[in-house]
Amino acid sequence: MTYAIIIITLLALFIFTNYNGRIRRLEREIAELKRKINEDVFYKRPDTVRQPPETAETTAIQETPVSSSPGPADDKQHPKQDEDRLSPAFEFLKQNALTIIGIFTLVLGIGYFVKYALDKNWIGETSRVGIGVLAGTGIIGLGHFLRKNYAVFASIITGGGIAVLYFTITIAFREYHLFSQMSAFGIICFITLICILISSFYNSETLNVFSLSGGFLAPLMISSGENNYLFLFSYLTILNIGMLAIAFLKNWKRAGWISFLFTTVYLAYWTAEHAEMRSVYFYIITYLVFYLFALRDYNKNNLLLPYDILMLVLINFTSITGLVYLFETLRYEPVVIFPVIFALVNLSLLYREYARRKFEIPYSVFAGIAVSLFTAAVALQFKTHLITSLWAIESTLMLFIWKRTQLNIFKRCFYILFPLVIMAQLITWTGYIDTKNLAVVFNPVFLTSAVTVTATFVNLILLRKLEDFKDEKTGLFKNMFAVVSYGVIYIALLLEIVYHLSEKPWIVIFSTAMLYSLFFIFIILLFRRKLELNKILEVILLYIFFVLIIINTLISGSGIISDCLSGKLPFAYYPAYLLYWIPFAVIMASLLAKSDFFKIKLSYWAVLLTFTVAVSGELYHIYIMSRAGHFSDMAPLTKHFSLLYLPIIWAVLASLFLYKGLKSGTAEYNKAGFVLISLMIFKLYAYDVWEMDNVSRIIAFIMLGIILLLSSFLFQRVKKIIRNMVERKEENTDPGNTFP
Template identity: 55%
Template structure:
């Protein structure tokens, strides 16, 4: 019953298709007749017009010396810009092809699946044997190719996809006949797939179809996987791939098909990397070098003929150099051979020949910049490898810089896009590099593999930030994008973490309190350096304000929280007193930031900034004096508790009163109301603390001393404020009188 239904459906589909085909042919004939009539009418009118113009012509052609000149030429052509066609995105042709041929691709894919399901159904019903199944597959593939052959004149793209589908059927049939049915040996299967590949490449060249040769290459590179038995015969495999790549090179030279080279490069590199990882051996070096030469010639085809390098050529030059260096260095490193830097130096020498060629031609264009960038990058990789850096991290970091450099010189956004793709991989590789600190012992200071690798990454990052600073090639405008801001933040974060991990590793045997304090102290100085060089680093004003806020937070944490365990460690003789003196170095950047950086920044655009600055100063001064007092008068932990309580009751109100007076004085002098508010708020807090708690904890002598000292300070402060107010009032009066005199 199911078979009868299937036959009926096929008959109905055939009838519908036949009717549609008849209608389409009728429409094509009508359109052809209309086109013929339309083309004929202008020809007749043109003949009539020529006759009329010939009769009405009075002045001979020699006398007509006057010709119509465009207005722009009359004006000397000044201030006129010749419109240039907009450069299309490199993905536009791909998307256009997919939009126009999506149904065809889906259709041929569905047809292949339908044939496969039909054959499976026939097998399940025992209608055909193994040999007949393979024969049906080969005949079906050949039939589809023949159909594509007859359709190629009028429907080029459609015929190419149809032919590619037929080639796919042939590949899968050969694979199934070998792997599932065991109809022939592996050698026979390989020869069969090789013949299919050769025939498809010849058809591609004959039809001049770039789509078809992509199908051919995919099948050719997939053939070894289709007929694989699990036994690795890499020399035979790469001899086959080399012959396939040479055929690719010849076809791409004859037809100038860039996509062919890219497809071959991706598949060949994947095979080489798999072989390198699975079974690194010296023989693979030969195939790396052969592949390098093939793809280098492919990339330089236009350069040799016309002296130009397209975007595609530059990309494959960069990727071929770096992928070859990566694989070859991995082989040497795994096998323990020396010197590994020979390969990047050889490739640098090859590119140097082309660089000197450009230099001799006095040409400093895109090609010169590309070869200069490649030579510099390869030499840098050689230096990095000589210092035993992490291989992948160093190569990827240097490649990101090369991509940005080429983008800067050529203006092609594709290089910047690849930079965005590669940058996260560099960050992942850098994180893997940092893990080498875990469990490591006896690393030298600075001259150790993780930090040397980080150093090359840092150098690369700094160059990247410099190249990203000017967003346009000829434009002076700087447009900050989300991705570039994110990359900038991540870059400074990588620099920070690299130094922090190096410092932490070398102080890891110290008490935990010392490690935390050193980390905070380094963080403070790192932010200070960023703020100090904010103009050369082109740090925006809003980012500067955020850095200053973070700087004050770290200062407060380091003074109030992390220093207490340090004092305990000093009193228990776990740390020397000089460590606490080292901690006092934070006041150098603190004073500089407050006195020099903040006045020239956008920090005080918000009123809350005055409160944050004041709070950081109050907490830092109070805690620092507290810690110093405790260390001076205490010999052990119990005495430190008593000294701390005595300081909080007796000296802390005095300190707050002095600070409050300073804030009020600054507020009056600079006419900043927020400082006045801070000062009076601090006095109010001090009074509440003094009369609400401290006075009940003091003895009589301390109470008398505190009240006398605070009274004197308050009176002197009040007297100073009155004098300051009088001075300000006199200045205002004098200014008013001078203005009246002038009037």
């Protein structure tokens, strides 16, 4: 078995050397061909090659500093440039997939070989660790040998060797107990330091990422379950300061993001498990380190690249989240001290931009962050829920930065963050169920809802002004976002109202909710032009409004009258219930005349049905209130109203509809009038006449006959007037009818 492995290894090396020589010859031939082609293009046929004109955009691109290696923060600061940020990563994976798979397979192969040797008891524990160290060192040596001609390949190979060393020391500590915890930690730190030096020497950012990742994973590798907080975060601080130095010296940005991710996770976990006042110092140090990291290009070239802006936003809000959580858990005051301090830091940078009279992207970013932090301070001072408030403010900040910079990274962040805000707000609303005796308005649940509502409303305004949302392709998202936003605002206020009315009779809660809903829709429709409400959404809201009017009239009005007559409610509730006529009258008088609602024929029927139900219902309510002295009087009075007065009301309304139809020339009014008359006549002959006494029957028939005759006379009169107007118009337009 051993001889076979040696033979296969030698054969592989021979094949590799042979093909490596051939590949190098092919590379030289391709380079020579490229040179000849370039000479032919630029010297032999100059008329076929045209240099692109130099523009301001190309000049800006040439003047923009380029980092020594590709990274997430290497995007140029051009608002109109829409690059695919993930394409470099996919290109890297496509070109190096086999290498990554190969080194992973090699590490697994070594592991399985060691396991096989252990199962056979070929080697002892110390020898096993020695083999792992030798294997890792050998792989690193191979990467060193290949680094000149295959830089990326060598970096991945070396990273695999580093991984072997890390896992070898970890196993030696955890499984074999060959080292003490401090010794194992010291060895891992030494490996990390060596790897960082190697990455700097090779000028390899990829290898630096491997090294830092191993350094941050080291505490987990040698953890024994003991809580040594001071040592852990002192070590992390040293790593972060080292990262910052490398970022300034080498302009490597991936290392900063790796460090930020690990540090945030460590701090968040420790803060949640062991809230200690000493953590504040490490939060402040972390804030300063990563703020300096984010402002690196800004200090050098007065530029804020997309991922630098994102780092500024994240480090502000993650630090505030942790620090405020610590203060609230430990019951320290004031909790707003850190948002205010961080806001002042950004305000100083804003003043610097203002003093230079440079009102560009950095100015907008610092202004947005400062305002957001002051807003968060106000929200937290009123004891709002931490996560929901900060996420809501942060989502608005992301949208504001997207609007100012047109960088798609912030659009994606907003798309991710806003649904999280909605979910967090849904969880916050459960506080109405779990909490008793909340103050009116000034309670944590509603104040948090107020922050979310304000942020959502600002989002609607910002989205309305974004160029990206003025074409038809993004109309669906814009409409969905508008519906969700209005829904959040509606539910936030409704839940607060219902919570404080929960002790009242159900009809009070129901009628108040209906009244609030009608006014809410009315306000949206009233300001529909300012809000740039979609036409379809406007029509849907009008239909919902009319349905709510019908439900409110049939249920709320009758229920309030019943409770008033029963003594459960004072009669003052009825005038309050009638307030719904304010939005109803305004919409009927003005809004319908200026909208596209009547382009749909069904809309006429919706309006006329609502008007008929509302008028009939309120006349019924007035009749009952004026005649009934007790709840027991309602049933006979209701029957009497239905038999005697309701047909008369419908006849009058039908006449009005017919008159409106003849005057406007709209057939739907005429149809509605005839349908109402038919319904009234059917009701009269099918039910009413059999329930009336003789006197009431005579009065009903006489009055109904008079109303029908008057309606018929009115119909004929209007018809004749219209015919005369048409004939006169035709005479005036006759070309033969001239005057000298």
